[in-house]
Amino acid sequence: xxxxxxxxxxxxESTEKSDFIRTQIRADLAAxxxxxxxxxRFPPEPNGYLHIGHSKAILLNYGVAxxxxxxxxxxxxxxxPEKEETEYVNSIKRDIKxxxxxxxxxxxxxSDYFDTLYEWAVHLISNGKAFVCSxxxxxxxxxRGTVKEAGxxxxxxxxxxxxxxxxxxxxxxxxxxxxxxxLRAKIDMAHSxxxxxxxxxxxxxxxxxxxxxxxxxxxxxxxxxxxxxDAIEGITHSLCTLEFEVNRPLYDxxxxxxxVPCKPRQIEMARLNLTYTVMSKRKLLRLVQEGLVTGxxxxxxxxxxxxxxxxxxxxxxxxxxxxxxxxxxxSTVDLDLLKWSIREELNLTADRxxxxxxxxxxxxxxxxADQVEDIExxxxxxxxSAGTRLVxxxxxxYIEQDDFREEAPRKFFRLKLGSEVRLKHxxxxxxxxxxxxxxxxPVELRCTYDPATRGGDSPDGRxxxxxxxxxxxxxxxxxxxxxxxxxxxxxxxxxxxxxxxxLNPDSLEVVTAKLxxxxxxxxxxxxxxFMRLGYFCVDSVDSQPGAAVWNRTTTLRxxxxxxxxxxxx
RNA sequence: UGGGGCGUCGUCAAGCGGUAAGACACUAGGUUUUGGUCCUAGCAUUCGCGGGUUCGAAUCCUGCCGCCCCAACCA
Numbered sequence: 175x176x177x178x179x180x181x182x183x184x185x186x187e188s189t190e191k192s193d194f195i196r197t198q199i200r201a202d203l204a205a206x207x208x209x210x211x212x213x214x215r216f217p218p219e220p221n222g223y224l225h226i227g228h229s230k231a232i233l234l235n236y237g238v239a240x241x242x243x244x245x246x247x248x249x250x251x252x253x254x255p256e257k258e259e260t261e262y263v264n265s266i267k268r269d270i271k272x273x274x275x276x277x278x279x280x281x282x283x284x285s286d287y288f289d290t291l292y293e294w295a296v297h298l299i300s301n302g303k304a305f306v307c308s309x310x311x312x313x314x315x316x317x318r319g320t321v322k323e324a325g326x327x328x329x330x331x332x333x334x335x336x337x338x339x340x341x342x343x344x345x346x347x348x349x350x351x352x353x354x355x356x357l358r359a360k361i362d363m364a365h366s367x368x369x370x371x372x373x374x375x376x377x378x379x380x381x382x383x384x385x386x387x388x389x390x391x392x393x394x395x396x397x398x399x400x401x402x403x404d405a406i407e408g409i410t411h412s413l414c415t416l417e418f419e420v421n422r423p424l425y426d427x428x429x430x431x432x433x434v435p436c437k438p439r440q441i442e443m444a445r446l447n448l449t450y451t452v453m454s455k456r457k458l459l460r461l462v463q464e465g466l467v468t469g470x471x472x473x474x475x476x477x478x479x480x481x482x483x484x485x486x487x488x489x490x491x492x493x494x495x496x497x498x499x500x501x502x503x504x505s506t507v508d509l510d511l512l513k514w515s516i517r518e519e520l521n522l523t524a525d526r527x528x529x530x531x532x533x534x535x536x537x538x539x540x541x542x543a544d545q546v547e548d549i550e551x552x553x554x555x556x557x558x559s560a561g562t563r564l565v566x567x568x569x570x571x572y573i574e575q576d577d578f579r580e581e582a583p584r585k586f587f588r589l590k591l592g593s594e595v596r597l598k599h600x601x602x603x604x605x606x607x608x609x610x611x612x613x614x615x616p617v618e619l620r621c622t623y624d625p626a627t628r629g630g631d632s633p634d635g636r637x638x639x640x641x642x643x644x645x646x647x648x649x650x651x652x653x654x655x656x657x658x659x660x661x662x663x664x665x666x667x668x669x670x671x672x673x674x675x676x677l678n679p680d681s682l683e684v685v686t687a688k689l690x691x692x693x694x695x696x697x698x699x700x701x702x703x704f705m706r707l708g709y710f711c712v713d714s715v716d717s718q719p720g721a722a723v724w725n726r727t728t729t730l731r732x733x734x735x736x737x738x739x740x741x742x743x
Numbered sequence: 744u745g746g747g748g749c750g751u752c753g754u755c756a757a758g759c760g761g762u763a764a765g766a767c768a769c770u771a772g773g774u775u776u777u778g779g780u781c782c783u784a785g786c787a788u789u790c791g792c793g794g795g796u797u798c799g800a801a802u803c804c805u806g807c808c809g810c811c812c813c814a815a816c817c818a
Contacts, residue, residue, distance in 0.1 A: 192757080219818055254817065311816050320814055322745045356816060366746040368814050377816040396818045420747060420813045442748085444811095449754085497766055499756050501749095504811055508754045511767045521780060556780065587778065596776060630776045641776050706777045734778040 191241075193500045195234070195441055199242060199411060208410040208436065212244030215409050216270065216277075217284075217400065219251045220262035220384070222455035223470040223477045224269045226491070226512070227446040233495045234443075235413055236275035247407055248277035252285050253399045255383040263384075265470070269478035274488050280407075284399045285385045287406055291394050292346065294402060294432045295357055295375055299338045303431055304375060305330055306341040307358045314356070317363070318371050324364035325371045331360060345378055348391035352378045357392075361427065369424045373397055401425040405434035412438045415445040416502065446498065447506040449665040451476045452673055466677060467661075471715070473725050474661040474681050484658060485701055485711035485727030490516040509660065513728045520701060520709045520727070525553045525560060528598065528643040529704040529724075530688045531655060533572035535618045535647060538603060541569040546646070550629075551599045565690050567600050570647040572688045574706075577642045578616060580608055585737065587639035589619070595640040598705065602627040602638055643705040650688035655724040656713070657683040687724070696722050706730065 190196075203210055214235040218224065224232075239246035248270065252258045270277070298304035307330045309317060319325030333341075338357075345355050357376035365371055375398040382388050404412045412425075419442045429437055447453055453476060461467045461475070471479035481491065494515040498507050528551075547567045554560035577588040577595075589595045594604040607620035626633050630641070659681050667676040696702075701711045708729040716723045 197759095217818095221818085251818065257817075314816075315814070318814055320745085323814095324745090325814085353816065368746085371814085374816060379816085393816095395816080400818085416748070417812055418818090422747090444749090497755075499766095501756070503749050503756095505755060508767060511755070514767060517779090526777070526779090552776090555775090555777085585778090598776060600776095638776090640778080643777075703777085703779080706779070730777075730779050732778075737778080 194502065195413065195443060195500060196238065198441060199238065202410070202439065203242070211408070211410050212239060212242035213247070213408050213410045214239045214244065214413065215247040215249050215404065215407065216275070217249045217251045218266050219254070219257070220259060220266060221257040222262060222459055223265050223479055225453055225458065225477045226448065226481060227453045229273055229478060229491050230446045230495055230498070230500070231413065232270055232273055232275050233492060234500055238411070244410070245280065246275065246277055247280040247282055247409070249282040249284065249403060249407065251396070251400065252283055252383070252385065253394050253396060255379060255381040255393060258384050260384050265479060272482060272488055273478065273491060282407060283385055284403050285383060287399070287403055288386060288390060288394070290406065291399060291402060295342065295398070296339065297432060298359065299335060299342060302335060302360065304338070304357055304359050305333050306338040306345070307356050308354070311353065318368065319363070321368060327363050328358070328372065331372070345376070345392050346390070348380065350378055352380060354378060367420055367423055369397070369420050370427070373424060397421060397424050398428065401428050401438065401440070402432065402434060404438040405429060405436050408436050409438045410436070412440045414440060414442055416442050416504070418442055442502070443500050444502055444504055448476060448512065449506055449509045450660040450662050450667070451509070452662070452667055457673060466674070473656070473658050483714055484725055485709060486516050487519060490519045493518070506666070516728060517709065520703065522556050524709055525702040526555070526705045527693060527702050528565065528645055528690045529655070529693070529707065530572045530574055530643070530645050531657070531685050531707060532575040533688050534575045534578055534616060536571045536573050536603070536644070537618060537620055538569050538571070538623045539606070539620050540622045543569050545569065549600050563692060565599070565692070566646045566649045568646045568648050571597070571644045572647055572650060573642050573644050578605070578619060580616065588642060589640065594638050595642055596630050596638045597644045598641050599630055600628070600644070601625070601630070602632060645688045645690050649691045651691055651694045652686050653689050653693070653722060653724055655685050655687040655710070655726070657685065657726045694720070701727070
């Protein structure tokens with residue numbers, strides 16, 4: 175049966191995608207543009223960790239290259255030395271590899287092209303298309319006008335070419351202070367597109383660069399670096415997000431006015447937004463810096479490294495991306511879709527094991543005190559080849575506190591005083607007596623079992639509605655289990671005031687759980703379902719040899735909780 | 744009182760003049776030794792709104808409305 179499902183999904187994957195980007199690429203190919211080549215790139219700025227939104231860009235660029243027999247580059251957009259760090263380039267490379275996108279030997283940096291970019295800036299000056307400007311940042315802003323009023327030309331706009339050439343060289347040589355001069359293109363101060371009003375090309379910055387060190391005193395801006403870097407690498411389709419739509423005329427202007435080896439086409443698409451989280455590096459960075467999370471890889475973060483640590487697989491993220499599609503309209507994807515993509519995979523592949531998160535002791539009064547039985551348990555009902563394992567059963571057990579109510583409505587199928595339930599794979603038990611503490615909370619259940627129901631079926635054919643998971647008290651191993659929930663309590667945390675105020679105070683609950691003994695030696699990389707509770711994995715950071723820490727990747731669908739919540743209102 | 748982009752189910756998203764795919768979510772049943780999974784059924788007579796063209800419009804034209812982006816020496 176699981177075979178059928180796998181066939182179905184692979185068949186679905188093989189259907190040709192027809193989003194607007196691929197449609198454009200096919201048209202370009204048909205028109206013979208760029209010699210019929212397809213070459214894409216992912217251009218991260220190394221100023222933070224990659225998040226799930228980046229996975230959309232990575233997988234799309236890589237996927238498109240694959241589908242059209244083209245190539246995919248990784249290029250770090252490192253034109254701002256003040257914000258960029260080597261730690262980030264390493265984490266970015268690790269995350270892209272993990273997602274399964276392969277840039278082969280094409281790892282590039284915009285900073286690789288600083289020399290060429292400098293030459294091209296000189297080229298523009300020489301052709302009267304750029305000039306050195308002495309306006310301060312404040313003046314530049316003022317001269318630029320507004321979206322509704324034309325700007326005014328800089329007084330330096332007609333500076334003689336030779337003078338600009340000289341000044342620009344001296345800027346490069348470090349003869350001036352930061353902010354003293356800039357290099358600007360000479361386009362049109364009255365242009366209706368603000369990006370075309372004599373945009374800045376270079377600024378003086380004396381900060382050391384993570385790769386070029388102190389070689390440069392001037393650094394190009396994004397607009398002067400990005401398209402040219404694309405062209406240098408032979409990129410044919412430069413995919414980016416919607417906010418760069420207004421930059422496209424400028425992108426094209428540089429391509430037209432510079433001796434570039436290829437003419438890439440910029441195509442813009444909507445970025446990914448997800449409910450119950452934020453997706454901007456700036457906002458994520460603040461969570462890290464203020465210690466609101468444990469780091470970029472905190473399992474609650476929407477970062478690739480956070481999701482990996484939470485238990486997501488590369489495949490689940492790829493499937494998620496296939497399902498959200500790509501389009502031009504602003505949208506926010508339901509977090510449930512992401513959760514569903516990991517449940518879908520783990521349902522088919524994860525072992526079912528037993529763990530009790532909030533233990534309640536059960537004593538089987540008619541079970542011999544010194545007896546221990548090995549109960550055969552199915553590892554994965556969705557996958558027969560996963561086999562079975564033996565789990566010890568004895569007189570004293572733990573069950574989940576939530577699975578017992580002294581009195582409960584008819585719809586409550588779990589253990590009640592005087593009623594019978596099945597312990598998964600083991601026996602039917604009936605609760606005879608509840609022992610409570612001073613506050614009336616149940617601390618121990620006295621139960622009897624029916625020896626004839628071994629394995630979980632009654633020979634007389636009587637049925638029980640509930641099946642509970644359990645662990646043998648004597649054999650159970652204690653473990654720290656981290657129950658993660660949504661980082662934010664609101665679906666749109668950025669709406670209204672400060673998003674920090676919408677953090678979910680219950681995004682992490684830590685419990686000491688009782689696990690079946692076979693889980694004691696599990697190591698990083700192991701994923702399983704704690705039966706009836708959710709999917710869990712061994713934490714890759716805080717686990718110690720012999721003392722795994724477990725993270726809840728996601729809960730199971732819980733129609734009982736839904737039902738109860740509904741009737742409670 | 745500028746320019747650019749976008750409006751199809753609660754959320755994503757196909758559709759490109761021939762009479763609204765699919766997924767998630769949700770609802771109702773069935774199966775079930777996980778209240779999980781799985782299965783079945785339901786879930787937009789309607790595509791932001793109004794006109795027009797056409798035998799026929801979500802698709803073409805037109806007017807309006809709404810949302811997003813652009814005035815960092817960020818990317």
